[in-house]
Amino acid sequence: MVAGYLELLAYAVEPAGPWDSEAVAHSHFAAGLALALAVVTALLSWVFVKAEWLCRWWLAVPAALALGAIVxxxxxxxxx
Known part of the structure; x- marks a missing residue:
């Protein structure tokens, strides 16, 4: 949920003009942090899938979040 929220923030930020480099930096920071959290979530999901506590489709959630952050x-x- 945190990665999804950070990704939502990254997509919501638009610079006010050509002088607004701070908004661009915040957007990149939020997307980068969302990507890092998606990777951690994917690794934890992989562990639980290997232990057969979760189904394979649980790997799709962090993969979609990572793809959105990369885009x-x-x-x-x-x-x-």
Whole structure:
């Protein structure tokens, strides 16, 4: 949930103009932190899937969050 919230914040931030580099930096920070949390969540999910406590489809949630964060950091990054 935290990674999803950070990703939502990263997508919600738009710079007010060409001078607003702080908003761009905050967007990159939120997306990077969401990506890191998605990787940690994926690793924990993998452990629980290997222990057969969770089904395989639980790996799709952190994968989708990681994909969304990567897209925000690369293709949909806010420009100045």
């Amino acid at each position: 925000r950091l690369t293709f949909l990054a806010p420009d100045l």
